[in-house]
Amino acid sequence: MNVKYSGNTILKSKNKTQLMVLTAMVFATALVLAVIENALPALPIAVPGVKFGLSNIAVMYALFFLGRKEAYTIAVLKSGFVFVTRGAIAAALSLAGGILSITVMVLLIFLFREKISYLILSIFGAVFHNVGQFAVITIIYTGMNLWAYFPVLLVSGLLAGIVTSTLLRFIMPAFNRIG
Template identity: 60%
Template sequence: MQEKIHTDKNKVNTGSTTEIALTGLLLAAAIVLSVFESSLPPVMAAVPGVKFGLSNVAVMYALFFLNRRQAVSVAVLKSLFVLFTRGPMSGVLSLAGGLLSIFVMLLLMRLFKDRISYLMLSIAGAVFHNIGQLAAVAAMFSGIYMMAYLPVLLVSGVAAGAATATLLKFIMPAFQRMR
């Protein structure tokens, strides 16, 4: 996935009805991917909580091809789904990771414009999603031992980012037909 970001050429000009419909479809895709991923065995049984974050593909698509408002909407609504289906802790972790991830990807898109690939944005998003989750846990619980988990989260973020970028590449034609 070496394609470069083309910030304005690939964006969809949407009216409010189309924007709402696309956001709903992306949220549905995120929920389906989340449910599918939760039915899979753990990626690394020895390291709890490490996942590929397949549902983030929908958020990344919204960010790359629609607009930041839709990406934030999908991330927040996805976090509400997680809250209702997996509990408050999971909901907070999803929201913290999702919002930090979007912020970092937006920042990188602004700084590097079309000189950064979807792969690099996806990896940065996944790494910062994990950092956001770790920061949320650190805010709720005390203990220096949590920081020992950071290297594992950084490595798993790189792997997850590469996996979600690859999945986005294969799913993109289906998403493009939704527009």
């Protein structure tokens, strides 16, 4: 399924208050997905920190159907939630990953318009989310050689992108009922 960026359509059909409430509801959905993911048992692999990033489904929905500003807002708010629940380093990782992920998806939408699929956008978003997190962690832990972990992050980003795109396809009708 190719992307038909409809952020502008929803923006035109909603007033500012409606859009703010809709953004808040998508943010709340992101938080619920994050809590669900944290409640799930760890993946049966020996790689620390690898998750599917279920809350990114809500961010992707916001980007595709509400607009860039709303997607960035949700990513920043998610980082604030991470700060409160898991601390400053986790929040910095969340913020860097989220902002870079959205920025890459925005650029791909701009460059390829309707010639790019949700799956490809999701994969690039997930991979660059991991790249953003890796950049922050290499700054924090400057004395450690972390480059051996980078290929693992790329592969996990690929898998996470496939999972989030597939789940977004199933969850999209529920999001559309919210809007």
